[in-house]
Amino acid sequence: MLEVKGLSFSYGDFSVEDICFEVKEGEILTLLGPNGSGKTTILKSIYGLLKPKKKCVFVDGKDFHSLSLKERAKLAGYVPQSHHPSFPYTVLDVVVMGLASQLGVFESPRKEHYQKALEKLKLIGMERFKDKPYTQLSGGQLQLVLIARALVQEPKVLLLDEPTAHLDFKNQVKVLGIVKRLAKEESISAVMTLHDPNLASLYSDRIALVKEGRIRALGKPTQILREEVLEEVYGVPICILEFNGFRLILPKMEGI
Numbered sequence: 015m016l017e018v019k020g021l022s023f024s025y026g027d028f029s030v031e032d033i034c035f036e037v038k039e040g041e042i043l044t045l046l047g048p049n050g051s052g053k054t055t056i057l058k059s060i061y062g063l064l065k066p067k068k069k070c071v072f073v074d075g076k077d078f079h080s081l082s083l084k085e086r087a088k089l090a091g092y093v094p095q096s097h098h099p100s101f102p103y104t105v106l107d108v109v110v111m112g113l114a115s116q117l118g119v120f121e122s123p124r125k126e127h128y129q130k131a132l133e134k135l136k137l138i139g140m141e142r143f144k145d146k147p148y149t150q151l152s153g154g155q156l157q158l159v160l161i162a163r164a165l166v167q168e169p170k171v172l173l174l175d176e177p178t179a180h181l182d183f184k185n186q187v188k189v190l191g192i193v194k195r196l197a198k199e200e201s202i203s204a205v206m207t208l209h210d211p212n213l214a215s216l217y218s219d220r221i222a223l224v225k226e227g228r229i230r231a232l233g234k235p236t237q238i239l240r241e242e243v244l245e246e247v248y249g250v251p252i253c254i255l256e257f258n259g260f261r262l263i264l265p266k267m268e269g270i
């Protein structure tokens with residue numbers, strides 16, 4: 015289980031303050047909120063890429079930030095929002111790099127490591143690209159490879175920053191479906207950031223609405239995704255249509 019207890023971080027002119035939530039095994043919590051509200055800052059602070067003001071992140075009760083890099087890499091995987099590859103490693107090599115922390119300093123990856131990486135590429139439907147230089151992938155393909163790289167560690171906690179950002183509709187559904195299935199089957203605690211409230215509603219167990227560096231509301235999608243709450247957070251008129259038990263969140267337009 016992931017516990018975030020009073021996480022605060024400041025860049026100077028922007029800060030996230032007193033972020034608190036728990037994510038149980040098998041659960042997906044989505045951070046949803048406007049551009050610049052602090053979602054990435056929260057994810058980076060959890061993973062330790064940014065240094066929060068105090069001890070505040072615990073995985074299975076362990077103070078995550080006090081662990082060694084190797085121990086952290088075993089426990090948590092992070093998929094960044096964007097990545098600009100510079101060296102033309104093959105896709106398979108990039109996924110194997112996810113296991114670097116599990117190898118000794120002078121140890122090269124072995125057959126079983128490549129096998130594991132290939133399994134993860136198969137899982138996301140990217141095995142046919144295994145020998146392609148990853149500098150030659152599209153933005154969406156790159157995103158999928160980064161997800162495979164995080165999965166190869168078989169982490170207990172998965173942090174995904176806008177995992178659907180560069181993906182077409184089919185791949186959005188596919189990737190979020192994979193995250194949901196893995197969370198349940200592998201008992202992973204997943205935290206992701208999304209921009210689309212409809213996708214958040216469909217794929218999250220709980221949603222934290224973030225505004226100006228603070229969590230404004232936290233709960234199940236049906237509790238959180240209400241017209242007045244979303245209007246307050248996004249500052250635009252919202253209309254929610256209910257149909258066969260599903261909720262469709264739309265901008266309010268004349269005629270709706």
Ligand SMILES: Nc1ncnc2c1ncn2[C@@H]1O[C@H](COP(=O)(O)OP(=O)(O)OP(=O)(O)O)[C@@H](O)[C@H]1O
Pocket residue numbers: 025028047048049050051052053054055056
């Ligand atoms: N390295 C940095 N130094 C200073 N300020 C930063 C830095 N990175 C981000 N910020 C600022 O912190 C605020 C929150 O940024 P963050 O990327 O966390 O927001 P976000 O909710 O993830 O946004 P988006 O949805 O647009 O990705 C923004 O005002 C941004 O300008």
